[in-house]
Amino acid sequence: MTVLHNPVVRGFAPDPSMVRVGDRYYVATSSFEWFPTIPIHRSRDLAHWEYAGHVRGAVPGDSLAGVPDSGGIWAPSLSWDGERFWMTYSVVRSVGTPYFDADTYITTASDIGGKWSAPQRVVSHGFDPALFHDEGRLWLLNLQNDHRPGGRRFAGIVATELDRDTLAPAGPTHLLLQHERLVEGPKLVRRGDWYYLLLAEGGTGFEHGVLVARGRTVTGPYEVDDRPLLTSRDDLSVPLQKAGHGELVELPDGEWVLSHLAARPVLTPAGPRCTLGRETAVQPVTWDDADGWPRLRHGGWHPVVEVAVSPRSAAPPGQVAHSEEPLGWPWSSPRGYPDPSWADATTRPGWIRLRGRHGPESRWAHSLLAQRLTEHRAEVEVTVEARPLTFTQAAGLVLWYGADAYLGLDLTWAEPEGEEQRGQQWRDGGGRTALRLVERDEDVTREVAVVEVEFGAPVTMGATVDGADARFWYVRDGERVPVGPVLDFSRLSDDHGSRLRFTGAMAGIHAVDLVGAEFNADFGGFHLECTPPG
Template sequence: MTLLHNPVLRGFAPDPSLVRAGDWYYVATSSFEWFPTIPIHRSRDLAHWEYAGHVRGAVPGDSLAGVPDSGGIWAPSLSWDGERFWMVYTVVRSVGTPYFDLDTYVSTATEAGGKWSATRRIASHGFDPALFHHEGRLWLLNMQSDHRPGGNRFAGIVLTELDRETLAPIGDTHLLLQHERLIEGPKLLERDGWFHLVLAEGGTGVEHGVLVARSRSITGPYELDRQPLLTTRDDPSVPLQKAGHAELVETPGGEWVMSHLTARPLRTPDGPRCPLGRETAIQAVTWDEEGWPRLRHGGWHPVVGVEVDVGLHTVDSTHTVDEPLDPADHPTHTADPLGWPWSTLRAYPDPSWADATTRPGWLRLRGRHGPESRWAHSLLAQRITEHRAEAEVTVEARPRTFTQAAGLVLRYSAEAYLSLDLTWAEPDGEGQHGQQWQGGGRTVLSLVEREEDGTRLAAVVEVDAEGPLTLGVTVDNGAARFWYVKDGARTPIGPPLDFTKLSDDYGSKLRFTGSMAGIHAVDLVDAAFTADFTGFRLTCW
């Protein structure tokens, strides 16, 4: 038996799609506007996971330029037909409108962490697609959306057979189920002559859950289970909230497990907030006398500690994952200083703006657009995985204008970030008049807080920028305290800032990702200013 501790993938790992291929388990998660696209992790025991690679080329042209925050790649679905891995997913280009403006793609690979085939566009009814392999046939599941005035944006679950080679539709599209509550994220499995339709229900927030329907025929009609398989909507005290979006997998020993997304909220005076985003958890599942899936521990609430039998005699809870990936065979899993766990916005890091070779031991970023750009923001960031965290980095740069900046950033989106930047300001006591090119001025650290209603300057401190300067931030109990090193000691800058605003739950707009810590550089005029960074450290506990 293996004892796992949820979440098994911590910090910004939503919409998990779990599959078993032989003795290995693989999970694919949503990446939205972030690269690498569709991260994949693998495990032998469901408790210890390692990054295995990603679907390179998932986005045509390797660019999501212009895509809004929380747009991009939604809810990829990973499957295994005994010979190949299949990935189906949707690129969503509009958020918060009646039109999702989406395209659904399929890619395949012989190894989940290896090279994936060129993408092929298929029928794009709506987001959250999934593929079902059954008796040599291939079926596409999807939710459908009705964009018309008065229409239902979640208008039911549809099923279409696809040709396995051409991926063209075969025959008609079948409406499987409509429901009064929002349903999405369909997955199909067959057991004991029943086709079980596993659904995400109620949206991806605190009302989230998992609902199951079943039928003797793949095309229906489907009857709904009398109770949810999983949800926390009825009890805000459960430590794993927002539980939903599930996938069921059978272990080699005949046991069943379920992956699902969840979130760990911080309690604030304004209600619960989840700055870590939605994460990946696993529960043990059994089947009742009537043939419905149930949580093995009873009820429908997820638990943190789960014992699972993976059916392998060589693996137990004390062992780490064996057979490490060989970088020679897996080019997506390398010692690349710009590779995982770094992530970038809307494109892969490019040597033209992210250079790890010119100055050994340093990363050089060339400034481009500002931190709210949807096109060319020079940013490298890593996932924050716990509510207590600390990030620091040493930066060396010579900003000559207020249009140049470089520093340390905590980021959720273009409208939710905190940044401590080395930049330029007018002489002390002089107003902002935009005439920096006439000489004078000073080098400063500028602490900025951005939220939906605008940007606030939290602090400005003049510094000596003739040499490297170490910047840092400590996050604890929902507060972010920024600092820099002066005369060998940490010196606080500005007041504590509200880290919980970098959350799915703050503001009026849809938010689906998670908080990141990273480095960035800005040059709004010439795109030529460079900043060198070294010693980046992100510690979460």
């Protein structure tokens, strides 16, 4: 038996879709506006996971320019037909509107970390698609979206049989189920004479859950279980909140597990906030001998942190997820892949050189590299070397959720102390080089502190995160000097603000040049350390 500690993939890793192929387990998660698109992790024992690659080319043109925060790739579904891997997913280009403007794609690969086929668009009823392989037939499941005034945005679950070669519809679309509660994220599994339909229920916040329905045929009719398979919505003291979006996987010995998303909240005066985003967890499942419904092995419907599983294979502890690419995993960048020149070894080996582009609120060309925070206690540090000559040039360290939620400490230009902001005055030798600390909260950006530093000298700066608190600092004469007060890190969460948010907090580096787009900043010694509880 292996004891796993949930979440098994920690930090921003939502909407897990898990399959077993032989003695390997693979899980794909949502990437939203971030690249690399659709990260995939693998494991032999369900407890220790490592990065296995991603679906390169998932977005036509490798660009999500213009897509809003928390748009992009939603809820990929990974499957295996006995010969090759299949991935289906939606690219959502509108968030918070009746029209999701979603395109559903399918791509395949013989090797999980190899080349994926060019994505092919298929019928796109809504987001959260999934594929079901049954006796040589291929079915596409989807959420149906009714965009009309008075319509239900979550108007039921539909299924369309596809031609395996052309991926065109091979028959009519069938309505499988409509429910009084919001249901999405359909997944089908066959066991004996029953088809079990797993549904993400109640939205993806604290009301989330997994509901199960079953029928004798793929197209139904389906009866709904009278209780959830998984949820934590009835008890906010459960360590794993927002539990939902599940998928059943059979182990080699005939046992079953449920992969699902969950979140670990930080308690704040404003309520619980999940700064790490939604993460990937696993729960053992058994089948009720009396009525045939799946149930959590430990009883009830609450997820638990420590569980024992028997996957037959063993994996050494301490595997670390990294890519061999210079700016590969765990680095991520918004709306496109990093420019290869950022890691040009001939320029300055071991350093990253960012060329400034748009500002941090851009949906188009922001030069930003970031890594996921995986624990509530973390520390990040980097040395920045740059020569900003105007307030339109800046480079530094960011704690990032999105364009409307971030904290940043930038090396930039500022007016002489005491002089008001009136734009650049272009006086020779005027102004000063400064560290400028800002916080962005939806439509408001606030300057928190400005500290003068030496022009042209490298500056080592950092941030410490402890639960809901964040403190920025820089190094002067070998000592850490705080910049500004403690800031509210919990605003960098799914649960703060009035807009839909689906990702997670990250720490990274960025550069801005609003005028010339040619200002360069060098970053060395980037180090992010996340400390697990206990």
